[in-house]
Amino acid sequence: MKYPTRILFLISLFTCNLIFSQENTYASTLIPDELTEDANAVVRNSIIEITIKGIDKMVVYEKEVVTVLNELGNDDARIAKRYNNDTKITKLSAKIYDALGKQIKKYSKRKFSDVSAISGGTLYSDERVKYVDYIPVAYPYTVVFESEYKNSSTGFIPRWYPTEGYYVGIEKSQYKLNNPLKIIVRTKKKNFKNYPIQDKSSEFNLHYIFENQRAIKPEVLTIASRDFMPYLIVASNNFSLKGVKGYASNWKEFGKWENNNLISGRDILEPATVTKIKDLVKDVDNPIEKAKLIYEFVQNKTRYIGVQVGIGGWKPILANQVDKVGYGDCKGLTNYTKALLAAVGITSYYTLVYAKQKINIDKDFATFQGNHAILNIPASELSGGNDVWLECTSQTIPFGFLGDFTDDRDVLVITPEGGVIKRTPSYKNETNLQTTKATIRLDEKGTIQATLVRVSKGLKFDNRYHYDRYPKEELIKHYKSKVWSYNNNLEVESVKLKNDKEQVVFTEDFSISIEDYATVTDEEILFRVNFFNKNSFIPKRYRNRKLPLQISRGFKDEDDSIIEIPKGYQVETLFEDKSIINKFGMYQISIDKIDEHHIKYKRTLFIKEGLYPKEDYKAYRAFRRKVAKNDNLRIALIKL
Amino acid sequence: MKLKLVLAFSFVVVFCFGQSKKSTTMGKTTIEELKMQRYEKDTTAGAIVLYEHGNYYINTKEKFKYKFTTDFYFRIKILKKIGFDKATIKIPFYDEEEVHDIQAVTNNLTENNVMHTTSLEKDKIYTKDLSGKWKETYFTLPNIKVGSVIEFRYSLISPYAQIDDWNYQSDIPKLKSDFTAAIIGNYKYNIRLVGNLKLHRDNFRVKNGCFYLPGIATGACGVLEYGMDAVPAFKKEAYMLSQDNYLSRLSFELISNTDVRGQVTNYTKTWKAADKKLETYFLSGQYLKKRYFKENLSSEASLNSENSLERAKQIYKRVQNHYTWNEKYWLNRKVEVKKAFKNKIGSVFEINLSLYFALQAANIESKLVLLSTRNRAIPTKLYPVISEFNYMVVRAVIDNQVYFLDAVNKYLGFGLIQSESLNGEGRVMDFKNGSFWEQIKLSQKTSKTIRLSLLLKDDSFVGDLSIKKTGYFAVHKRVEFNGLSEDDILEDFENNHPNIEVEDVALENLSDNEKVLKETYKITIETDVMGSRRIRLNPFVIGKITENPFKLNKRDYPVDYGYERSKTYLIKLIIPETYKIAKLPKNMGVALPNKGGKIIFNISQKENTINIYLNYSLKKKSYSADEYFYLKQFYKKLINLQDSFIEIERI
Structure with missing residues (x-):
């Protein structure tokens, strides 16, 4: 049996060569x-x-x-x-x-x-x-x-x-x-x-x-x-x-075509709806307040469902159709909100934008762009001189808040006179503020009992406001396995959420216990002093970084904790304040003795938005490494 | 979705029994239901089924091509915004099945407490393709608000004799759920209630003369009514076997069918019958296949070893390397091995059947074993249900040792099967003496050994790290490393361990599945040393568990890991002469009840060298809901231990 195999092998090799030379x-x-x-x-x-x-x-x-x-x-x-x-x-x-x-x-x-x-x-x-x-x-x-x-x-x-x-x-x-x-x-x-x-x-x-x-x-x-x-x-x-012809060489012409062919005439409502809407806003004068009521009405009435056939990928479904079924896609819901606002005399403009990934509509090149629609109420004295932007597909987002879905980018506003490029508001640096205030009682077994108030603004708000839709079990599971996964044995005994849509502030009020938080030995108690906001993010190491460093948006966290230590113990040594300030931001911690039984821990982490040359990547990584290390800092209480 | 295997022959039947009248009709929503605001038994529910009813019967309407009909009716209350997705209805159907007579409405309460009904428009019903021959008709209801009550019905007309499972339990609670049927007497089914919940309505009777075949016979029907009330929502848990093991439902399995001439076709009444059927599925034309593999495989010199184990291993490797798995399982029909072998691509069944034939050709005692993957229910032992199996491995006996072999995954070692198929016992197909159930035994242990040898100098540890893996730990790593260069591996390692810098990586036995996979790294670790006189060191610099996988305070279903596992640390730390060791963590031993596992921790010191031994193992595949608490504690102790410190002091 050995012979034929070998011959076969030779032949196949030969054939391969033949084919190789051909093709x-x-x-x-x-x-x-x-x-x-x-x-x-x-x-x-x-x-x-x-x-x-x-x-x-x-x-x-x-x-x-x-x-x-x-x-x-x-x-x-x-x-x-x-x-x-x-x-x-x-x-x-x-x-x-x-x-x-x-x-x-x-x-x-x-x-x-x-x-x-x-x-x-x-x-x-x-x-x-x-x-x-x-x-x-x-x-x-x-x-x-x-x-x-x-x-x-x-x-x-x-x-x-x-x-x-x-x-x-x-x-x-x-x-x-x-x-x-x-x-x-x-x-x-x-x-x-x-x-x-x-x-x-x-x-x-x-x-x-x-x-x-x-x-x-x-x-x-x-x-x-x-x-x-x-x-x-x-x-x-x-x-x-899709069968509709057009001509446009710039955004003005393009916007006009869009308006005339895709938007205009789509905003007709049943008389009953118009009456209902007028009745809804009859007690307020300020058009922005009226718009708020109408926006809430839309949020309560509709949900996001997309159906796109033919030109339906670009043309919103009729406003009265949305009114009837209570759903629509971004185009349909934006157009519906626009129609309701128009019914009470408020002008607003249908706007095209790239959502999720931060991409500008190219302001110098008019053609079909964008993957999402939002609504623009142009600036007026009553709006404080600022444009108001409405995301019409969310049932929960506050009036005038866009979040990181469509923030800080060029968008195409379609007016009857033509297209206009505008920029949406940005949420940067200190705007994205999270403050945490905690009162913590540590007992001699190493267990802690804490009350904690966490207040989130800007994009920190954006990350959290949907929490109030979670069923309670889900919410607690989320805190245990996502937010504080590094705190084993953490129990959320109670949590109160407050979603202040008016001020765009989200407040979480907790009562928390963590069994065996500290390591207790015969002579001392050892514990991590940053209880509730440990940041362990360290970006990847590159031996040969090729692209610039970009930090998008930025944020600021401020933490204050008062820690009550068990009787019969004292803090081993007091720490010098630590402060790192550089072009990427700032990190500061301090641990102070208030009295024999209380210490105070203060922490600030500020990360700034910015674009830096690739050479800076290493320094930024070193910075985040220091932050991660110091956020893991443990202190010891010595038994007296 | 169940396989729809049995295509019924068409026959003329006149049904005298008005089972179709039993179907629930639309328009049952009440003002009270609209006013309902919460469900006290489950306040977290986003929606609740108020009533649902499936009614199965033989349809006599001329307009339908097929006769097997199920009328579905649902009435659902939307309680919260998260329940809005229950207003989008999906009706999957297979090949020649048809969905008819869809009606759907949304009922809302107006400000004057009057019911306002909005109907679904026909042009808003869509159909799209799913995978294979499956399609889906679907729609969303208009005007959905918190408080809405939706009602919808449809008929599913099928040419298949298979009756779909009726799920009493789903992800939302239900007030009342009924399944009724009139099953024609010449079709016999095994009817089984799966899950822990009890039926509240349980009637079965035989009705004579309920249908008649013109000119031939009259026949009897089995009329059944099974219902359940106040069904709780099913809640998934981590490390749980497929929810299909626990979801309360009614399951039907066709046993036999008698045609109009009295000819009986048996499906899966006994294992004897099932064995026979499976034998034709897998082995018909066996002689040819065996010879084919003999010619194609066994002739190779290396496969002719005198040592049976060696021979079996060579054949296993040969088949494993030959095939690329097309990610398919079993389509419940005859398996065509020859074509698959030629194309070098195959399903689980084609690949492992090839392995079986090849082993047979090499005179290795072997049998086929049927299994079901972990995303599905463990096959029932009450009676044979062929369609519950979707995985096949080979059981070989070599020198009185039993090996379960699976050539589907290129990274498996001899005696391991894909972990996704570790799901209960396997049915060993002994076509001579009858098939039997057997526990799957793995011939390789799953373990990981981390050996660290580190020297502390100038604020950092330098030294060597080696990680040895066997069993599934090695399989997973080999899959992960596939296609990566050593540079990629180094980069990934550093990315996962930001405090460790790697100078050099070496890999051993990456492509030899039978040997221990070894990774070696030359590392430098920056320590947490804060420059003080007294330094705390955590020796578990890599691979430590930081998060307890079990966070919930109660558990309803067993934790199922699939296989046993063990991890070992061997750490040697050398501290500078200028320091002395001030404190060491205490030695420790922990054991789980029922020999479920243990933690052994030993630490010792000799001059400036510290030696650490830690071993922890989980010795069971599965832990009951009662053992859950101990398992949670086990992890808690392990995490605390791995978080403890060695303290050294400057002299």
Whole structure:
């Protein structure tokens, strides 16, 4: 039996060589070494070619050749194409090659699975996806994925992100736009200058080539990828969106088109509702107070449910429809609130924004942007000269508070006169204040009994105000396992929450016990003096930091504790005050003796928002390390 | 979701018995229900089911393609905003099943205490694809407020004889829950009540002449009415086995079906019958398969070892490396091994059946073992329910030793099975002498040994750290390390231990699953020394438990870890000559009741060297709700111990 095996082996090796010489283009051995460094996948060749055949006809051809180097790279070579009622996929195929460049699998269009692609938070949409679930049996392997589709909406000309993401090396990536009708097309090239991108564009056609880019590793506490990786946005002045045509060369024109085609006329209400709303606000004069009542009315009446079909992805459902069913998505609820405000004579504007990730609407480049809608009540004397911003999808957020979901970014306010770029309020530094005051009694067994009041403002409020929706058991579990997980045996004996939406202040009033908090020995009692606000965050160590340090938003914590120590004990030594003040913020602690039985612990941690060169990362890490270390400080009580 | 395996043949039946009339109709909401503000027995509930009713019968309406029908009715009170998600209704259905006659309304109380009803509009009912042949029809009710009472009904029409489980218990409490059915006499089911709760309504009677087949026969029906009142919400706990073991529900298993000509098809009445069925699923064409594997595997030189254990290990490794698991389990049908082997991709059943055939080909005594994964209920022992199994391993007997083998995961050692399948006993398929239940025995212990040798100098510890892992600890680490370079591993280690700086990493036996996985690090640790005369040192610089996994004061269900585990520390600390040891923590021993585990801690000093030994082990797979308190204390003591200090003083 031994002989045939060996012969078979020789033959197969030979065959491999043969195939290798025929179809070697996809062999993974041909990838330059430097592109595989830190890479899970390498884009061998990526082409996106767009042909604008008319204002409502666009053909997009895409070819992506990706070599996956290991299991973590599978996501970089997903074979999937999303589509909707507006898109017609005309070509679709995928081929898989092994490490030597030999084709091992082929999928034609009909082999693709086709399923609904309704994302979380949306009840229904017409989005679908055609995909192949390829299970790799060996690495590396190469995927060649080709597709072509027609789209009748030219509002969204595909963008180009040539670096693709992190841990991906790029051998070659191209973007081409063919424009035979010579339609005016605008482009915005972001972060191009730091990368070797060849521009072969002519007057109306676009062509960019990007080659030999090493994989980029992500780093923590830094700027977002869109702030340093290159990308291209393209828009045509004449466009079409789900059958509606438009023209816009700037935000004013774009906003006007949006207003006329998507917003205007959507705010009609039933007369009964108008009467009800007028009745609701009849006793107040101040329009801001009126708006508050209406906002609360919306919060009590509605919930967030998204249904997006066709242009419904951009056009809000009618206000009277929301009134009838009591739900809507961000567009529908924003438009509904706007309609109710209009019914009592308050002007407000529908506003588009990027939510969650802090991204600006590009103020110099008018095209479809944003992923969320909020409402803007323009500044007036009564509002104290400030714009009022309303998040209409939350049933609990206070009037005029945005939180970190949509704070501090450029947004597009749509007025009947056109689009205007405004900036939402920011929550920075001391605004995000948490103060904790505790009275703690420590007994000779090491058990503590404490009363504690924690007051949260700004984004600290934002993190906590939803606590009042938790059922009691859940809430207590949350304190035990999330907030104070480092305090074993902690029992929350009582907790009172106060959500002051008027002042945007959240107050938690606790009675807490911790059995065996301190370590008791024959001669002493040892315990961590920072009982309730231990910050152990230390950012990752980099031997070779590449990107700048960014601290977003910032916060300030102030803690005051009075600790009653058991009779027959005294503090071992008193500590010198500790104070670190630097450009990143401040950390101060002091431990003082009040009398024979009481000591006082004071702590301030202040972290400042800021952007610093990469060289500062090490110093910031050292700072946080000192904070973590000092927050773990233990003191000893000596038995007399 | 249960597998819908038995497709019923179609037959003409005239049903004379008005079971469909028993279905609950819409419009039952009362003003009192609308006025209700809280549920005293559970004030945390976001919503409560006021009444729900499932009614199963054979439909005689011509418009329906299939006859097996269940009419569902629900009336739910929304008590809090967190209960709003109960107003979005999801109805999953399989392949050829159909959902019909959806009606839904929201009732609210107006300011004048009048009921105001809003109906669901038909165009707001949607259907989408789930995985495989499953789909889902769903909708959300309009006008939901705190205080709303929603009512909805629908019919599920099915070509399958399988009756779905009726869940009396769910994540919200229920006032009343009923399941009624008229089951045609030629279909026989095992009906089982799962969970600890008792039925409040429990009627079963046989009704003769309840249907008739034109020109053939008349037949009897089993008419049943099972109901429960005041059902509490089910609350999940950490380290709990699948909630399906405890959720109160009614479960139906088809035993047999007699067709119009009196031909009986038996499904799963006895283990004897089940064994036979499973034998055809797995072994038909066995001769061919055996030969196939003989040709493909056993011919290789290394597999021809005289030593059976060696041979079995080689075959195991060969199959394990050959396959990539497609994350699929068992689809309850015939398993096609040959194709899977050729493509090198397979489901659990295809991979482990290949292993079985390969072992057979190499003359290793082996049997198939059926199991169910931990996210599902442990299979019942009352009678065979084939669809409850979704996992298969191989039981090999080598030199009188029993080994359970699983080639699905590339990182498993010989004699371990994927931890997700450690769920109760396995059914060993002895096709000759009849199958039997057997406890799964693991041939490798799961342990971790941390050895530290540290020298204190200039405010920091320098020295060596080695971590040895066996069993599942090693499996998990091998999975984690897969695809990472040594640099990545070093970076991750430092990231997880911000106070430790690593100079050098070395890994041993990363790709040899049969050997102890060893990580070695050259480390520097900055200490918490605050420059004082007296210094406190915590010797457990890595891997210590800081958080008690058990925080709740009471426990309803057992804690199930799946496998035993043990951890050991061997620490050697050398302090500078200029210091003397002032104080050491005390030696300690703790034991859990019923030999459930122990903590042993020894510390000793010799001149300037301190030696520490700590071992703690959990010797049981599962701890009862009564043992929970001891387990919680066990962790508490362990945490306190690992948090204790050595004190040294400058001379």
